[in-house]
Structure formats: structure tokens, C-alpha cells
Amino acid sequence: MENIEHFIEIGLALSKEKNHQVLLEQILLSAMALSRADGGTIYSVNDEEQLVFDTLINKSLNIHWGGTTSHKIEIPAINIYQYQKPNKSALVSIAATTGKIINIEDAYHVKDYDVTAAKEMDKRTGYRTKSVLTLPMNNHENDLTGVIQLINAADSNNNVIAFDKKIERTIHALTSLAAVILTNKQLIDQMEELFGSFSRVIAYAIDKKSPYTGEHCRRVPEITMSLARACHEIKKGPLANFSLSDADFHELSVAAWLHDCGKVATPEYVMDKATKLETVFDRIELIIARFEVASLYISHHGKYDANEKLRKLKQLADDKAFIINANTGSEFFDDAKINRVYQIAKHYKVTINGVTQPILSDDEVLNLITKRGTLNNRERQIINGHMDVTVDMLESLPFPKHLKNVPEYACGHHEKMDGTGYPKGLKRNEMSIPARIMAIADVFEALTANDRPYKPPKTLSQTIAIMDRMKENDHLDPDLYDVFIEEKVYLAFAEKFLDKKQNDL
Template sequence: MKFAETTIPPQAGTARPPKSIAASQLAKLVDLGIALSAEHDRSALHQRILKAAREFTNADGGSLYLLNGDESELHFRIMENDTLQRYVVDGNQQEYPFPPVPLYLADGSPNHENIASHVALTGETINIVDAYAADGFDFSGTRRFDAATGYRSQSFLTVPLKSARGRVLGVLQLINARREDGTVIPFDPMIEPLITALTSQSAVALENRRLLQSQRDLIDSFVRILAQGIDAKSPHTGAHCERVPVLAKMLAQAAVDQKNGPFADFSLSEQEWYELDLAAWLHDIGKIVTPEHVVEKATKLETIHNRIHEVRTRFEVLLRDAEIDMLRRQLAGEDQAICEADFAARRDELRAQFELVAQSNIGSENLDLSTIVAIRDIATQTWQRNFDRTAGLSWAESSRMTSEEAAILSQPGAEPLLSDRQDQVYNHVNNGEIYNLSIPRGTLTPEERTIINDHVVLTQDMLEQLPFPPGLRNVPGIAGNHHEKMDGSGYPRGLRGEDMGALEKIMVIADIFEALTAVDRPYKKPKMLSECIDILGRMRDDNKIDSDLFELFLTSGAYREYGDTYLRPDQRDDVDIRHYLRNA
């Protein structure tokens, strides 16, 4: 594209007065607009804006201010000055030069005393030849700055950054235009249209970035609300979705920081970091539809509540029956000592039986076949029910009985001490008492474990329906593969190590370690840090988790850093990591 030259008559004493706005300047402005639109880094964008404005005007220095969220103040973002050899950005507390500029005074009136706030309020460009001789604006702050630095602020060009809709987003202030020999001169008014065009492009770029950032903030907030909602479903797994991202990023950072070893060439772009963060927060999103009583199942008989209390009541009934039988026999004339001995034997038997049932209900130990047989023998005992068992039921519970069953259950009758009734099987789960008490290990039946495992499938299905942009296409895989294993024994896809990327393997370790170290699980006691590392070590030896990442987790100290922050003091014991390093 060829740009026509626009002739501008020179003005005496102005900064490099252009004989014309050359096609090269216009081309540079166009190129700059493209570059500004493509820049996603906030600090780099601010730097580009200020640098371009200074180059166009040959300004010695300049500052960029942007309006805060409620548009009540101008906040400093960046300052450059060649003479003072200073380059300062916001966030550098040691060199932070300027406080926010209020747009309104204490009485609520507009602040037209400060030149920057005036420009922000009016949207007008202000060109000051000499700040020390200017009327109408308060330059006392400038004078104090000059006195402290030995600088001499003279010419000022203060320009609003207006969006395409005319909204002022900030203010660009240039200081001390210069000739080629460095002499300070006023800013040429004829350069103002070029700077206005530049600030307009800058405002568009800033507004686009703000819109993108606001969309990202909305996504992040939505993701965190979902994760918090999942954690809030169960007080026993609370904060899991918050802590897994912490662990995942710790381990990923350790891989990025490694200079020698298997991760010496490993790096993550800003977009890949964001992918990992989103995936870690969303890795259990499928649990949003997992029943709470399955997630929280602390004992084998637990559904909405622990049914061991109902079972204990039946044992109490049998004990009362035994006592009544003893008293009746005595009233009938039988020998008192024999009656009491029989009652004592029955009482001891019931107590032993209930103790076995109660201990089996906890699920902390492997259940052997003899115990399962004993539970089934105990279940055959009967107790007398005298009330209608169909009374007070919900429509759904009543519908699980046939009319014949309901007719029988409405009358008094004998019932087994423990049972597996047909009406206890619903929603693909068998809640039968004998069936659940016979679980060999843990508290979950095979059906319930499938429901728990299915949260990963649901996570993948839900995330794959979301229109992730190209830079985030890996989120469903990173989030949904956190139960896969290196040897292919994981679920739901049975992936092997070679099928997974580094971030997926990081998620596997982060999810396992958080679950091992958690103190809020109802089905297990809190483990010591050394126990958790030992379990991970055995999983490494069994080719369940990545060996290089496990050793990096230890040698980087990430396990200790996490433990010191999130584990209870009584969990933080010493760990001899040399025991787990293969080349130690």
C-alpha cells in the first residue's frame, strides 16, 4: 500500500518539525496498530504504546496512566525517561513513582487541577510549552519530582486514550520534546494528529485486551465456582479441587526449573500453563452428578445415614427378647440359675455377633471368607416385627414392592436380622445389608465404585462438549486422564505411559498425593507424610505412576513444600528420599 505525503509547514522551535508526514510514518503507524492488536502481554503492550509515542515525538520521557475499574482514579502503569535513565512499571514498590490520580476531589467535584485527570475527564489533548509558566493546572507534584531528581520538566503533551466509542481508557503523557541535539523544545501541534491516531489504536488494543481478560476472568470464576460447588457437596472432600491445582503447578514448575536430567528441555508456554490450571480445577467436574452418599460413604452400611444404628436396634430387640424369655421361664418355675446362665450366654453371643458386624462395617481391614460366612449365619436369625412396614413410605419406595409383598409386609411377622431385600436394589445400586457387609475391602460395592469411577468419563464427556479454543484443546485430556496408569491398568481409557503427555502424568500424581495426604476423608485416618511417599514409591515400583516425575517430586522438595502448607503438624514427619531414588 502506498501512502500519500501530507505537507506540514515547519514551526519554529518545535521538536524535529516534520516537513511532511512521510509514507514511512503512516506505514509505521499501521504496522504498530497491527502489533498492538496482536500483543497479549499487558506490560509489553504498555511498553509498546509509550515507546512508539516517544519515538514519534522524540520525547525525553513519558508516562502511561489507565483508569481503574470504577473509573474514579488514574493508575500509573509505566514511566520512561532517558535523561534520568529510569524505566519503571507498576508493581515495583521500590521505584513506584506516582500515586493514583483521583478524577474527583473530596467534595465530589471534577478534578481539573491535575492535567492528567483533566484530560481523562474532558477527552481533550493538552499541549503545555513550559510547565513552570503554565496557568490553570497544578504542577506542584512535577516541581517536587524535579527537586528530588535534579530534572527539569518543561514541555508536556497529554493525550487521552479513547476507544472507538469515545470512552476514555487512560492518559498518555509525554515530557520534554527534543531536537536532534537534545535541546528541549515544545511539542509541535502538527504532530498531535499522529499521536491521537496512535492513542486511538492503543485504546482499541487496550479495550480488546480488557475484553479478553474479562472473558478469561469470567471463565476462571465460573470454573472455580464449579470446583467449589463440587467440594461443597461433600464436607469430607472439601478443598480437593482447590489443592490439586496447587500440587500440579508445583510439580510442573519443578519440571520447568530442572536444568539437568529428563526434564532439562521441558518448558511450558503461558497458554500451556493456563491449560494445566483449567484442567486441574476441572478434573473432578464429573462429580457434580455423583451422589453425595456414594462419595462420602464412610462405612459399608452407609447410604444417606449409617444403617448400623438400625442393625444395632435389632440386636437390642433380640437381647430384650432373651431377657423377657428368661423372666418368663423363671415365672413358669424353671430353675433361676439355669435361666440366668442361658440369658448370659445369649447376651454374650449377641454382643460378639454385633461386634463382628460393627467391625466389618468399618471396612478398614480385608474381610476373609470365614467372616463373610459368619455374617451370613448371623443374618439368618429373626426378630419379631409388629408394625406395618409399608406405612410412612415415599411413593418411590412403595413402588419398589409388589402388591403381594406389600400385603404381607403390612401384617406383623418375623424378619431376618440382616437382609438383602429386593426393594433395596435401585438406581443400579444394591443397598442390601448382607451384600454390603460382605465387601472384601473398603466401603464401596462394585456398583458404587463404578459410579465413582464414572466421574472421569463424565468429566471427559462434559469438557469435550465445550468449544475450547485451539490453545486450550488439551484441557479435556489433561483433566479426564488423571486416573490412568503407566501400565495401562487405569481408567476409563486404559492408557499407557506412552499414550500420555507430561501434564497428564503430573495430574495423576497430584490427584493421588492430595487424596493420600488429605485429613478430611471419612473412610481413612490421616496418613503421615512418609506413609504417603511410601505408597507413591510402591506405585512407582509397580509402574503405576511416572518414575521420573516421582523422583522430581522428591528431589525438588515439592512434596515437602506442599506438606508444610497443607498438612497438619503431626503429619509432617521426616522422609528419607534416598530410599526412593534409583540412582542415589
Template sequence: MIPPLPDSPSLSSEALLPRLLRVAQHLSEQRDVPRLLEALLDEALYLCQAHTGWVWLYADSAQPPGLRCLCRQGSSGPLQEDAALFRPVADGDGPVQRCFAQGSPLVVQVSDAALAEADRPLLAALAPNAGGLRLWPLRNHEGAVIGVLQLAYSRKMPGTLTRLGEHSDLIFQSLLTYAGIALSNLSQVQDLKELLDAFIKVLAQAIDAKSPHTSAHCQRVPVITEMLAQAVCDDGETFADFSLDEDGWYELHVAAWLHDCGKLATPDSVLDKSTKLHTLHDRIEEVSSRFASLRARVEFDYERACLENPSAEPEYRRTLEAGIQAITDDLTFLERINRGGEAMAEADQQRVRDIAARQWTDAWGRVRPLLTEDEVENLCIARGTLTPRERQIINGHMDVTLDMLESLPFPAKLRQVPEYAGGHHEKMDGSGFPRGLTREQMSIPARIMAIADVFEALTSRERPYKMPLRLSEALGIMQRMRNNQHLDPDLYRLFILSGVWRQYGQQFLDPQQLDVDDASAFL
């Protein structure tokens, strides 16, 4: 606030210039539109000796375009928009519309003026005793009118702005021009910020839409990230020295939304590989047709044997039933492991190889192995549905993410976005990717995002190779990851103690996943 001066009719030339310079500095220091307008209004009320006032801002995106009224509720307090006072610029000829349309100051003696119908409730609410009004247009750097400053007088309205002395109108209009440019700059910064936010979210939605199996992942990771970041900021012990200001929160917000942007370059055939045998389609159907051929062969052998030796039919039937059961068991086994999982036992992998050694005869009479080498390789995938080569391809999305983000000319307040977003697959022992960073080489926000990414992936309903894990299963896996130095131990402990897991679960998980009330066993 500019310090108040004595209530004198005018300011001396020695006092006026320093005050105007302080006003200009104060206006330039404001970082959001409401505070800038409050500073402008307070100074205008003093310099113009007015009783009260409010500000109108042009909203060209409104339907219809019009002027939003920002006013105080009572004699003090912050400026707030009153939606009931919105004025369409093309409808009505009240003082504010005339000042905006003409782009010139306006003086109105309320007692002499025929007020428009819309002005009566306005004055009744904001200045019931107003005897006069002064209005000034606010212009941006291009000279376009972007708003109106309106002051009200409950006493006799002075003919000139005596506190500004000689050339008062010129001085005050210059002050308003400076304020208008500052307002325009802030508005443009806010517009660009909103555009960036919208673009980031559209990009994240495009990534989620690219694969139904990661749907909403890019939207949920920011939620967990910000929940855990707030818990870190609130922690007065381990993370007592960590805090985020407004810019820091926005930087983390942007990084969280962009953390998987590199998946745009990941082939759909890998990203959408919902089963081990999936390529353009799930090849388990081809395997099933071979088993159908085996079954038909067993049945044919049974019928031929019965024709040759009818008396042995009971024995042949037992052989038939055993053969069909073995075929059914093997096919059921392959269908089960084809869906993937968190781990595959070595015995199951050997069973796949044993099944592959069996033979079947195709339609051309050629004898072939029951499973091809490629099918054996895919069905023996130990975790998930991706082969090592495919996992390398999908892990490459982090290299693409870093390449994309590091190529962008982020301003100083967003310079850490690539580091935050590019570190969520790193591990505390340096065994992660893409750069093999250790805990000491990673920032706290990057380590926060690593926990958020893992927790969302484990509890997600859309992952192709597993059912959504219950909280007890997800927290158990994360506990082991902490023990193996994959997750930051201090952040993991805070994740449990602060109840971020519960808060997120209540908002986003299915009821059947919420099987933990006390997570102390997972510390």
C-alpha cells in the same frame, strides 16, 4: 524495542512511515498490559521529545472509580502502579481528570498553571523539574476513554510535535488510537481470563461443597499438580525435553481445577456414603436395635430359668454373661467394619455372613435373619464403603467430566484441558478408567495429575472410610501402585526426590501425619 533514531528535530517522510509501522507491530506483539504501555511510553517520549512520562488507566471497579497511575521508579525500569497516586475521577479538577473527562488532548504550562493540590506531590515525585505537560486520552474500540498518557518536559515545551512533521497531531493521535485499541483488547482478554478463573474456582468450590467428604479436594489437587509440574520443568535428566510456557502453565492450571467437574452429576447418596450401611441415614442403628432385641431375649431367658430352677442361678448367670459378651463383640465388630477401610479380610467377610445367619424376632412376632441380604452385601465391601454398582456410578464422574469438557469450545491454547483433566484415573498398564489408556497414550501433564489426585486422596482428612494416612502409609501405598504399573515410575521417582511430598505436607497436612524425614526407602 524500536531501534532509536538520531536526535533530529524531525523525521523524513521516508523514515516516518516505516517507523510508525514498526511501532504498530511492536504494540500488537505485546501480550500483557504493562509491556504494551512501556512500549507506548518509550515511543511517545521519543516522538514528542519529552523528558519523562507516565500512564493513567481507568479503574471502574475501584471504590470510588478513578485513575491508576503506572510510572517508573527513576529514569528507567518497568512501569509499576503507585497506589498513592490514585485519582478519583469525580473528585478534583487536575489536568489528568480534565483530560479524561473531556476526552481531548491537553497542554499545561506548569509555570503558568495553578496546579491542584494533588498534582504537586505527583510532579515532585515523577518530574520535579517539569516546565510543561502534555496529556492525551486513550480510547478503546468503542471510543470510550480508558486512560490518559501524560508526558512531562523539563526544557521548553515545543509548540508542535516536530518529529512527526506535517499533520503531527493527527499522526500521533492515530498512533494513540491504535495503542488504545490494543490496550482495550489486552484488557478484555485479561478480564475474560479472570472471569474464567473465577468461574472455574466457583465450580470447584461447588463440587467440594456438594460433599463434606471431598471438601477442598478440587482446590488441593491443583497445588500438588503445579508443584510436581515445576519439578518436572526443573529436571535436567529424565524430563530435560519437557517445559511449559505461560500458556502451558495456564492450560494445566485450568485442567487441574476442573478435573472432577463431573462429580456435579454424581448422586449425593453415593458421594456422601460415609459408611457401608449409609443410605439416607446410617442403617447401623437399625442393626443395633436388633442386637438390643437379642440381648433382651437372653436376659429374659436367664430370668425365666432362674425362676424355674433358682439353685442353678450361677450357671445361668455364666450363660447370660457369655451370651451378652458374644452379642456385644459381634455388634462392635459390625460397627468397626461399617466404617470401611483400605482392605477387608476374607475371614471378616465370613464372620458377617455367620452373624447374618442368626435370627431375631420383630415386634410382630416374625422371625427374621439378623442381617438382610443387602446389609450383608454392603458390610462385606472389601475396600472403602461403596458396592461395585455404587463404585461404577461414582467412577462415571470421569465420563461426565470428559463429556462436559469436550463439549466446550476451548481456544487453541486450552485444547488439551479435557485430556489432562480426564486422565487422572488412568493407569500406566491400561487398567484404569474411563478409557483404559496406557502410559504411552497419556501426556506428561495427565500422568502428573494422576499422582496428584492419589496423594491428595490418601492424605485427606475428609475421606469418610478412613482416617487421614500418615506420610509413611501414603507413600507406601503409592510405591506399591508404582510397582503395579498404576503410577508413572519416572514421575513417582521425581515426586520423591524433589520433595514435593514434603513441601505439600508442611503446608496442608496435620503434624501427626508428618512422620517421614527421608523418603529414599519409598523410591
């Protein structure tokens, strides 16, 4: 009855433990306690088909190596196979290859197994190995997950005895349970690694989709995690009580890598639009050709005298230069400039192949009068729509409990604290701290990025000045932004990723 209760306690403890090293040590300690063994070793299997010493304990010699201790085991791993055949020079490798339990009453009086290694170890330590129990740890699919070896069982008077068959069965049940638990935890770890890698693959694919945002999906996680660590470590101010566990950091990292996954549905011609007139190609070349046709017409038209021709040609050249500059989208386009585009479109007409047409088409005018950047209103809606796609994608995924916040974190990086952001128009009190952290990371990366075709990268001083205003206008979380500045998160990122000329602070 005592063993059953002990076994239940062990099973519960093993099922709760997450650390692989601690788990293996618990298995060994539990097996030693059940069998009253003086010593024991637990091995795991590596990718080279070797048994690796994970924890080694011997009470009489006062040894506790590996496991949760700082004492690293320097003993070489044991090959399970030698020259493609089972290694018969060690009991643990024999148990591993045969899948059989080896129970030896006295190691010095056994003929069926090679115990030379145990005898040599005894000579060096002065120990006397007598009873030995070696058990393979096989999971529910009969895959080997490790081997456990126990030495010198003791009776109630501490006399060394053989390992009892009932105890052998109990230890075997324990190792089988432990093997299943180990396998489940390994599968969970592998799934975590797979999902994390898949998240990074999606980000990599999005970055590769556009040569002009080739580092965005990689850099935003860098800034996000740096700011999250700074907020976690700070012990003063509004964030003094904020903390993140390892699982929380992992969840935020996954969200950061997936924050722009909706861009897989954004057309390249919009995402990569370097100038206002760019579609498959930059239509400014067509407009320049029309200006040349208009210039030829003025130059060869008989009704203009010489002075009038010069004046008209100069005005034409000035208007052409204005349109070329307007196409870049590098500066704010005010109402005066917009009116000039309309006037140019109305004033000049050209005849090509017998067809008379305005020098600027309606669609070209629509794009040229864009006030900021290179995207017209329709294209801006398409770009902003990547967040709707991101929301749909992430909210449709059955995230496990420990990743349930990924959609909220990832989908909040375009929200503003005053509720004027998108896609949901959330206010500060409707967003989690990690989501607000991502908003700061995304803005900072966008401003400092040196691979955008429609704007030069901002220096640190320019970027901080813009973000200061965003804080004042209630677009960025003020507490998080203060940590971003005071802990110099921006500077650490700049030193790693930005051009030296951008770092002017």
C-alpha cells in the same frame, strides 16, 4: 510515507505485546519517535479515578522511570476529579475529563490552562518546558484508558518547535489504536480471571457439598503445581528437557481446580458414605435392635436350659460385635468374613410385629460383604462415574487455544500407566506429562486426607510405601514419582497441610 510505515510497525508491535507495562512504554516511545519529542509521560487509570504514572522519559535529563526499568516512579497519582468536579490543575486531568487534545506552543505563554506544576518541575530540574501535547486515550466505546503527554517537539536541527497538527493527528490515531488494544487485552485478562475464579468456585462448591472431602479440590491443585514446578526446574534425568511456560502453568492450574467437577452429579449419600450400611442414616442401629430382640427371645424361651442360654447369648453377642465391626469398612474383608456374614444372616431370625424376618436383609448382606471400604459395587460405579461426567462436562466446553489441554489434564488423574485405570483406560504413552502429574497428586491427597469418614489418614511413611508399590506395579509414572520423592514435594505439602502426627519421616 515514512510515518505510515512507522505506524504499521508500531501497530504490529503493540498487537503482539502481552505485558501491560511493556505495552504502555512502547506506546510512549512510539509517540515520542513519531513527534520527535524530547520527553513524555504515559498514564493509566486506576480504580480510584486517578492517573497513575506508568512511564516517564526525558532525553535531555537522561530520565527513564517506570515501565520496564527498575526505577519506581514516586510521583503521586493525579486525581481526575476533585470534590466531584473536573480537576483543572493539571493538563492530563483536563484532557481526561474533556476528552479533548491539548496542544500548547509555549507553556510559559499560555493563559487558558494552569501549568504551575510544569513550571515548578522546571525549577527543580533546570529544564525548560515549551511545547506540550496532551492526548486522552479513549477506546472504541469512548472509555478512558489513559493519557499520554509529550514535551518539546524538535525539528531536524533539534530546535524546539510546536507539535505539528499533522503529527497531532498521527499521534491521536496511535493512541486510539493503542487504547483499543489495551482494552482488548484488559478484557482478555478479565475473562482469564473470571474463568479462573469460576473454576475455583466450582471446586469450592464440590468441597462444600461433602463435609468429608472438604479440602480435596483445594489440595490437589497445591500438590499438582508443586510437582509441576519441581519437574520444570530439574535439570537432570529423564525430565531434564521438560519445561512449562507461564501459560502452561496457568492451563494446568485450571485443570487441577476442575479435575473433580463431575462430582456435582454424584449423590451425597454415596460420596459421604461413612459406613457400609449408611444410606440416609446408618442402618446398623436397626440391626442392633434386631439382635436385642433375638437376645430377649433366647433369654425368655423356655426350651433352653441355663447353660445353653448363656452359650447362645454369648454367640449372639460375638456375632453382633462382628457385624458392628464389619460395618466400619476399615479393614480388608476376606472370604472367611464374608461367609460368616452369610451364616449370621441365615442362622438368626426375629419376629417383629408378628412378621418373622432374617436378622440381616439381602441388601444389608450385600453391603456388609464389601471387601474394601464402604462402597458396594454399584456405589463404586456411581463414584467412578464422576469421571464420565467430568469428561462430558469439560469436553463439551469451547476452551480457547491456550486452555485446549484442560480436559486431557483434568480427566487423567484416575488413569494408570498400565492402562487399567479409568475412565478411558489410557496407558502412559497416551497421556501428557501434566496429566500424569495430576494422577500422582490425586493419589497422594487421597491417602493423606484426614477428613475421610471411612478411613484414618495415612502417615507419610505409610503413604510413600503404598505409592512405591504403585510405581512398581506400573500405576504411577516412575520418572515423575522419582521427582516427587527426590525433590521432597510431599514434605513441603505435609508441612503446610497435614497433621504433625502424620509427618513421621
